[in-house]
Amino acid sequence: MAKKKLKRSRSGQDLKQRKVDALEARNRMNQQLMQMVQGLRNKQDQAPYQYELPQIMPGVIPEGQQSAIAMDCACSGIASWVNQNPQFYGGFLGYPVLAQMTQSSDYRAVPETTAGEMVREWGKVKVVGDGDDELSDRIQRLEKRLKELGIRDLIRQLIETEMIFGRAQLFINLKGQEAESNLPLLLKANHIKKGDLIGFKLVEPMWTTPSLYNSTDPMADDFYQPSKWYVLGKEYHSDRLLTLVMRPVPDLLKPAYNFSGISMLQLMQPYVERWQRTVDAVSDLIHAFSLTGLKTDLSDILAGDDTASSTILRTELFNLYRNNLNTLLVDKEAEEFFQINTPLTTLDALVRQAQEQMAGPSHTPLVKLLGITPSGLNANSDGEIRVYNDYISSQQEAHLRPIIETILRVVQLDLFGEINESVVFEFNSLHQLNDEQRANVNKTKAETAVMLTSGNLVSTEEARDTLAKDETGDYSGIDAEDVPDWEGLNSENPESETDHAA
Template identity: 70%
Template sequence: MISSSPVNGFVLGKEIHDDRLLTLITRPVPDMLKPAYNFSGVSMLQLMQPYVERWQRTVDSVSALIKAFSITGLKTSMDNVLSGGEGSSAQLVMRAQLFSMLRENLNTMLIDKESEELFQINTPLTTLDSLIQKSQEQMAGPSHTPLVKLLGITPSGLNANSDGEIRVYNDYISSLQESFMRPQLEVILNLVQLDLFGEIDENIFFEFASLHQLNDEQQATVNKTKAEAAQILISSGVIGQDEVRDTLSKDESGDYSGIDKDKLPDPMDLDYEGNQETVNAA
């Protein structure tokens, strides 16, 4: 029976028990294969290798096909060559050389109208770009990385964008953080608390930073929506202005982070007389 992982390991020449080592394996393998993988998991390089090799073969095949996509031939009499006549092979080679020498747009091709015929075979190239593109897109599969991030390829089409793919990618990264990174960091956080305080405070926790970032226009829209919602709640008597100021002061991502929630601005009296506005400080 093969153990799932070694009990002891060596770090800088010292034998260390496995409960002192934090292992992070995001792509584990069955226990039978763990010794072959040094008790770790499958690397991203191993997952990407077959996809990259297939893409390289596709590119080489397309390049070779483009190089010889058009075949030009000359139907001529082969009786002398097949019968083994003297000098027939040399004459055939000379005819082929003459044919190749004159097969340009600026030259004149001469053929025997009775015994020779010119033909051309062209291979369709309409789907070659699609073959390369599909083969290249498959390389993004193992890493779950959007094409615009991995290869810089933007989606084509009217109003096409990569926002949906990037959001799915961010969700995938967040799931990796929660599944693999959080358990490791929680162990470290608990050890630090035990070393500093002698106990674990359940009120101390951490959250991963959001991967989704808003641009200036989107952030302005969100701030406006929050301000309108706060105004409605204040007008309805659900919350007070001091509670809104407290929320703004604690919002580190906002423009009003760190304001003194207890230092209220001076109230303003606004008197309107027709189109004339008079502002009197109270």
Template identity: 45%
Template sequence: MKLFDFFRRKPTAVLSPPEEKKPPKLKINPVALSMAKAKKLKYIHPFKQYQPPAGVIPADIRSAVLAMDATPYGSQDFAGMTTGQSGFPGYPYLAQLTQRPEFRKMVDVFSKEMTRKWITLTSIGEDDKSEQIAIIEKALKTYEVREIFKQAMDLEGFFGRGQIYIEVRTPKGIAASTDPVELQTKLFRSDKKITKGSLVAFRCVEPMWTYPGVYNASDPLAADYYKPQSWYVMGKEVHDSRFLMFVSRPLPDVLKAAYNFGGLSLSQLAEPYVDNWLRTRDSVGDMVHSYSTSGVATNMQSTLAGGSGDDLRDRAELFELYRDNRGVMFLDKNTEEFFQYNTPLSGLDTLQAQSQEHMCSVSSIPLVKFTGITPNGLNASSDGEIRVFYDDIHAQQEAVYRKNLKQVIDIIQLSELGEIDPDISFKFEPLMELSDEQKANIRKTEAETDDILVNNVGSLSPDESRERLANDPDSPYHSLELNNNDDLKDEEETEDDDSEDFSASAA
């Protein structure tokens, strides 16, 4: 049996299929990942407590003042809010943006338009207030209120907050800025606090040099909730009533402390749009500069085999020397071939124009105001856009300027007149200016209306029409002399008396 077992066929071994090699697990370097995230999240500024420069808050109380900011920056709920463009970038970063012409143009257009036509002082009642109004108008020019308000709006556009310090003399006759005790007291709008001749000047203070002092962060029902009662200005504590505040884009309460109690600056708001415009402009410029690529297919065997490549460089130099539309290009018939690739440039102007218009959209400035470029096309006009823009500017004047200008005029009245006249007010002049032709048509229409009312209807006398022309500042007859009704009445009474005396003597 063993002999037969030897000749038996041995069973073949069953081979298992080869195991598939699994690809190595992908591993990403955390450093490279963090660098990529930092590049992608360029506009995301982390939320953190604002730290003013050294010297703004006195060193001995700096930690106590900063501790008033109880915003939970590190909490999970607050961290979940930091998506998109958020967080205060800081005043040094915003100051760097002021060097770009796009940001400067945006802010400059707003501040100029808000102070271009300025205000007109008015009065109510029958009393003549022309003398008081003339004194106030002269003081407004003396203290350069118009220029100071423009500067405050520049700071508001660049940094999110503009502040004007009111400098007055104390009862001792010295400037309040030199008296630390006086600076901490409230500046009442009263003749007891602001005496006649006590106003010194109005001064703009950049927000980088100020930091809020005490403020109420516990009672939302209080009038002073999240409104600082005082400000630290380079080591001095100044009461809030001695500042005029300019904030046109206020933030929610939860973000006010992080933004140093300012608003959202126009520079930070428009930064993504400006960067997109700069990137598009540079890309279009690079494409126009290198829209045509020319080359020569030649033998590079020696260079690729490790040669010095001198022959190849000489060939390229020869190609560059002859590269001209009026020149002649020499090629080897058997070993060389010339090629050229041209990139189509159609549509680049549209892409660049749209990127530029996006900057205007976020700033609400018409393209013709921002760039000086007029609309294209037959009968194209920007009058509608400019009118809407002027309506927006007027709304900004009422929202940002009205309250501050009222305080300025009250302070000037106390300093110049000794009291505040409640009948004296002001109005903003209209920004839209009519052309000479439009003014002439309006005067023609008014003249025809007066002719109908005087000659046909009889509801208006010639003297009343003459008085309307004399009182119209836009009329060419503004200095027209009026007939004094009292003088005419006196002349009529004198004539009557003379006639009576003549009749008595005749009798």
């Protein structure tokens, strides 16, 4: 009896000990798990910050000088705060990476398309208000000079470079001002004389970095706007560099982007990588969409003896004669042939969707960017094209007009020694009518003019003046006051009187 009680007592103690051991083991596991989580957190905290100062190309900053980057001591703190949450963009990619991206047609498509569209119809120099013969001659000379300087192609390259790197600049090259490069450029006759303009030069952003700017007064106009730049060891005033930044970053991130904007290639990177990954996966899937197998005796291979060579020989024989022109022979009792095919019916839709997403960051219609036309009954891209044209027009006015107006002022000083404020540049409409549409519009205008003059609502001179001022019509520029004398013409040529009356 005593032995049974002792035995039950020991079993109870063993059970309690097991519970204690299990509890200790669970506590150890919880401690290990907490240590693992804490280690991961520490690793993330100690990870290098992605928002850091850009690496400036050698030779840009003069020897013994430093780049004027404000808030450089706060960049690590900014980065630790910004990088807390997942994001598409981990900071400035760097000029070498962006330059390497341009070797891919997937990345180049958007900058080339957008730059081409923004100068596709270009524009013209015109006079605001009533002009005279002197201004008409001046307009012709300005148009000729702009064509000689290749301004249209320079603007196209400027836009393309900005979309690739986030910033692009045009240098105003003037005679005899090499020693004054760090001084402001005044658009006045006593500062730019006739014949001083040599031309304009495109400068890519990897060769420049700010040397001076205001970082203390947010109310000032030049706050975080560089007033001077280092260009390969030489200092230039910002007046001499026409800077284009179409997608600026907040002041908080400007030092990390070398005072550039976000590159369009950087905005496209997530979408292009998804597209390329999808295409590669589909290509691999198509390449091996069918899995072919042979069920046979593998006992000799699994046994590991010398007879495994017979199975290997059988496999090689199977692969050697495996095509549609040969006959497959299998052992009826010991072997079985099987094939598993992956369905490919929806791959085209997946590829198309991944490709279409690349057009999102640039607001470019698929028919413009990729040449993909809408499918379906009565489907067309007219609405998308009109919306895109409106977007391009807004970009022209917001980003190109200030640069072109400055160029026009410099060219006026170079040609005439003065600036006429009534001479302006106007972008042509991106939506152009075809011949049939233009003919219908002109017909409607002519019928309207006839109705107004026959109803004595306007005079013939007023109708001619309207036709002369209509730059889209075929009679633009005619002399409104030189009204033909039909009565005199008919008296000299009586045979045409009946035709004129008709």
